[in-house]
Amino acid sequence: MNNKKQQKNIDNEILQKISDENLKPKPKWEFLLKNIYFWTLGVITIILGGLSVSAVIFVFKNIRWGFYDLTHNNIFTFTIDFIPYLWILLLAVFLFFGHIIIRKTKHGYKYSLLIIAGVSILSSIVLGFIFTAIGFGQIIDRDLGKRVPFHRDIELHNKTIWNKPTEGLMIGEIENIENNFYITTLNGESMKILNGSEGKKELEVLKENKEVRMIGIKKDEGFYICHIIHDIREIKKEFERKPAAERSKECEDVRPYKKLLNK
């Protein structure tokens, strides 16, 4: 009975409360603004996703696939080493937040995860290709990536994999080729290059301050050259430069050298 009486009065109570607390319906623009806010955030996450994709595309375009067997045991370890984890992780983060944000828009809840994820991924990929064409991929990977700790941009990564003297790989910048041949390694150290069977002919094409990649043997007194890579983009032509008679026997057991012979 008491409950029934209470129930009957609920409209009066509510209207009374509305009057007492001077409650008013929120203006329409507040709801409109909220919807615009979420859509804007959603679009921003897709743009950021697109920028991440452009960095991924840039990285994959600049991986020197032709060298994989010189620096790595197989294509699998090479690929794993070069996967741009940072940009893929950021893409996943943007897609995740994009999904949450789109769900918060007026009709966002109607779309399934599959649809939202599909549209977001597709949009990010399309934007990614556009941004790559504009050159954003390089800017993000090189300029932004350098500021992220533990991240190596593709340019540096392409160099780092050659900075393994004990494994027969060396990279550096030529300091001097007048009398003794020295390079500055990636670690900033000066290293003497031992002029093996390469001969002067090979050195003549090199100039100071030029970056050079070499295959050879790490010795106490320096790095013994077996082969100098002249053009990182044309690995197949590399070995044609050197006649078989000039090839060093000492280098035959150097793994990257053997791989190069088989090319």
Add this chain to the structure above:
Amino acid sequence: MSENQAELNDVSIVKLSLENKEDFSTIINKYEARLRRYIKRLTSFSDDYIEDILQEVFLKTYINLNGFDQSLSFSSWIYRIAHNETINSFRKNKKHIEATYLIEDEDLKVFSSEINIEKELYKEHFNKKFTESINELPEKYRSVIFLKFIEGKDYETISDILQKPPGTIATWINRAKKDLKKILDKKGIKEYE
């Protein structure tokens, strides 16, 4: 009155309520009993506590009247507010839960035939066991069960109320039915072939 006419009225009442708050009482009177029942089914809260939730639901409805999306039915919209408010209160304060709410016999008939156990309907304490079983379901499954089988809402409407894709609602309903059958089975209420 057809559903379209009723909706047309709701939209008109919303417009009138925005101009004059006294007209909001029409909405309160129209939905109070339905929402009260829904909240009770969903939570088994005490009457006093349901009263508080109901007041809060109508106040929120009034404050957000301008946000009513006319592409939805007003009923879905107000059920959504009621559902969200109830679930928030339920999570915050479970101490107001009273004895298990018993589903009314008429509703039970529809529901039990839906999961092939209607022959058990007239057994002693069936209603109590059945309701207990529903209360053992996770909150989201309980919600879809009530909305679909007791409130008689379709998938689209439930999707609008719970703000989940219709596909998800269909999945939840299927899973809820399966889980409910398992719980009933454990309580000795069998499904017939």
